[in-house]
Amino acid sequence: MTVLDAHLVVERETFRLDVPLRIAAGEVVALLGPNGAGKTTALRALAGLRPLTAGHVTLDGLDLDRPGSRLWTPVERRRVGVVFQDYLLFPHLSALDNVAFGPRRRGLAKRDARAKAADWLKRMDLTDYAARKPRHLSGGQAQRVALARALAVEPTLLLLDEPLAALDARTRLDTRTELHTHLGEHAGATLLVTHDPLDALILADRLVIIEDGRVVQEGDAAAVTARPRTDYVARLVGLNLFRGHGDGHDVRVGADFPLAVADRVSGEVFAAFPPSAVALHPERPEGSARNTWPATVASVQHNGDNLRVRLDGPIPVAADVTPAAVAQLRLVPGREVWAAVKATQVRAYPV
Template sequence: MLDAHLVVEVGRFHLDLPLRIGAGEVVALLGPNGAGKTTALRTLAGLAPLSGGHITLAGQDLDRPDTRRWIPTERRRIGMVFQDYLLFPHLTALDNVAFGPRRHGADRRGARQQAAGWLARVGLAEQARRKPRQLSGGQAQRVALARALAVDPALLLLDEPLAALDARTRLDMRAQLQHHLARHPGASLLVTHDPLDALVLADRLVILEQGRVVQEGDAATITAQPRTEYVARLVGLNLYRGRASGNTVVLEDGFRLTAADQHDGDAFVAFRPSAVALHPHRPDGSPRNTWPATITGIQRHGDNLRIQLTGPIEVAADITPVAAARLDLVPGHTVWAAVKAAETHAYPAGPAC
């Protein structure tokens, strides 16, 4: 089990991250660039010291500035899979995996036996004698994972482990990684920018912005009720904050949205881009949420097109290519946007997590 409070001062940046991960639990750490994810990984791995707080793993203090206790990287029961894998280019896959056990005191023969077992577990027994340059991206990722797990880590750190793979390989490797993480008895921390990786692989999500946790919980809770613009974009929702009275939420600029839920006080209101209908003119018998908007951008989004709109509120709408052609949607054109109240959900804002 990991029990940590990561406090780091780097110039004007301040990281303050409480983090607990149970044995067998996988936690995903997400956040925009500069949020502090890499700093968190470096301090956990022992590559950078804490300014305050503590890191306790399986009952052992690894870093506690107030008592001047600090355990170096090689003595921590931690395995790490780097984004670019960082395999030793001059070593075979077998010896790459054996490196960790050797550093932890195993003799050459014993380390190689352990490494062979791990390569078999990740389906690479036949690649044992190959060097990294002879491996595919997916194979290199599996060697890196085997190397990290071969030291029997109490904490497994994964830094964007699938980011370097092409889309097809990524799909296969996500499924394999899910299998191995489920079998790992220790704690696991996954740092990723990809919400799908987090939703598929993690038991719990921690969202970090500007060095602080803004939201934490299981995937269902976070996707249903995002609490910042970053989280809303991450899960694909339009999100606004305002003051609710009954079914009406008045945003900061005075624009009103009618929601299906009744609340009083500070509230968020959210709806999916696919809930936004676009019309060339104000629709007859229009829904209660209807407003004129100007198209600012059009991008492919899966099988649909994502239309970016400005106006009383900034909003994203997902429509089919056929509908886009029929509406003659081009940047700069004005359209009418409409969202049914039944598809607009409000919930109490409260403080960030």
């Protein structure tokens, strides 16, 4: 059952957001995109903090925003819960009263609202922190109080704006696991706005990726990671991506560079391969790799346990190599090497 049916059109100066969005009951959708793509604008429009220019927001069959009919519903009358990036807890209220605030605004008696808040804090394993002010809470505890406050109003739509961004790496790991559990128990629709692919892949059932105010790709994690359709998505999932013309087992990319691929293709296609598929050599290699070309090291950066080497040449690519390989090949900016990729490791698919 579709809970959120929206077409978000917001115009401001030189930017236009035009994003259709549907979320089912119990579904978690992650909205991803680079800075300036329109993620925050979309969230604010759904929350009622920014009116639409056109389009509509319909929640559980009820129109909340439809400019064509001069209809707009203010924030306090929307069954929407929001967890902001910085949580925005009321500094003068205890954790208990922060969570009770929403139910009180919805008309619940103070005693009943505090009882409801206490129940939510218990669910978040925060009973012992009910009397604490936000300044006496850790980052993870503050995040859970903010989530409890958003869920205490029993929202039909839950909006999460970079909910883990303010946490350190260890706290983020633990809190992500807890958040996954709580989202699984939420019966309504959830929209997670994030720039972190790991948060999206772990927490969301479906990804919607926007660039320059428009949807460029959507689907479940497996579909998006297997077949990225823009450079941003390719970087997000860690792939080298090229668009070119396919003929048989060859794809012409860049300035007419022939890239051998495993699939038989024809016409406009994408070709993709992971950085781990790129082998680097001090001289032109001999062997089975059909794709070899001279390249120049542009940069070397840490990437987990390995190092990511960015290469300039007939096609710009990223290669993941071990620290030992970097030392052995003396991979520093300006160093000339040969790159090789086996055709069997290059996936090709229609544009």
